[in-house]
Amino acid sequence: MIIKYSQIITIGSGPSSYTFSIYAVRSNLNIIIISGKNLGGQLTKTNIIENWPSTTRIRGAELMLNFYYQALNFNIEIYIDEIYSIDLLTNPFIVFSKKFFFIFEFLIICTGSFHKILKLKNQNKYIGKNISNCAVCDGNFFLKKKIIILGGGDSCFENLNYLLNISKNIILINRNKIFKCNFDLIKKVFFKSHSFLRLKINYYILEFIGDDYFLKYIKIKNFYNFCVKIIYINALFIFIGNIPNSKLFKGQLKLKKNYILTRRDSYSNSLKTSINKILCAGEVQDFLYKQAITSSSSGCAAYFDLLKIYKKFFYKNV
Incomplete structure (x- = not known):
């Protein structure tokens, strides 16, 4: 196994990791990026971005x-x-990968998160096309189109509230008759949409039906009366949970609902x-x-936090 040493290692290859690394290398700090097996992270699955x-x-x-x-341009x-x-309990820290053994003094964790998805055939084919997990990112592509929303929690209703400005042809599907959401948010959404929002309660998605490019229909089934329906759609937004990629750090860093907890300064x-030494x-x-x-901007913020925390180290090595 090959040993690699660096002052700083950042884990991940999304906007936050690259932003931090570019700021750091321009300060003459020695840095290595370990990207993981999916270079670029989940943003590579997004078809079109219009808000960058x-x-x-x-x-x-x-x-x-x-x-x-750009990172390669800075070597x-x-x-x-x-x-x-x-x-993370040793000094210096140690990372074991499939090919290398990394030894380093400072760590920036930029491992991102992933959305919970349904385990249905053909789903991956349509993700980033007309299956989405972000209303702000992709809602505008389906202006005045028929939109299906799956979910029933806070994230679902926050995104639904946004999509109500995009289309008046929306169906909300929830596998339960109880919404696990802030009641004030539920009232706000239903007051805004009571005349056109359609509900499919106690239903779950059974099958995706589409062509080689886009999802065209979904087949849904009722939990209680086993009624099956096929619905034509233009877009499906899935909001059934978001999971941070923090499993690697459990038992070593403080987490809350799997998100890494950060500290306040003065x-x-x-x-x-x-x-x-870990940000x-x-x-x-x-x-x-x-x-x-916001991920990119947090990478910039992490760089300046590093300067504040390790000021003596920074000026010693620049």
Whole structure:
């Protein structure tokens, strides 16, 4: 196994990881990116992005490729490798991957999160086309179209509230008759949409039906009377949960609902974790915004937090 040493390692290859790394390398800090097996993260599965500043329309994979080439332009070492173990209780820290043995002093965790999806045939074919997990990202592509929303929690109703401005032809599907959501938010949504929002309660999706490009129909089934219906759709938004990629750090860092907990400093929120020399950025700690642009900005914030925490170290090595 090959041993690699670096001052700083960042785990992940999304906007937060690249942003932090570019800021750090321009300060003459030695940094390595361990990208994981999926270079570019979940943004590569997004078909079209229209809300990234400076670009009118860009594919998610193309945007992440631009990040990648910019990092290479600064001679940042990027290892497309999968981590299977990490020891944060040693000094220095140690990461074991399939190919390498990494030793480092500071860690920036940018492992992101992933959306819960249905385990149905053909689903992956349509994700990023007309199956989405983000109303703000993709809602505008389906202006005045027929939209199906699956879910019943806070995230579902927050996104539904946004989509009500996009279309008046919306069906909400929930497998229970009880919504696990803030009651004030439920009242707000139903007051706004009572004249046109249709509900399919106690239903679940049985099958996806479409062509080689887009999902055309969904087959749904009732839990109680076993009634089966086929519904034509233009878009399906799934909001059944979001899971941070923090499994690797359980038992070593403080987590809350699987999100890595960050600490406050005397001025504002900080991206410091429960262990000194370890910071995090992006959706692995962001339970609120979950946008590419906020992930990128948190990577920048993590860089400045690093300077504040390790000021003596920084000036010694620059």
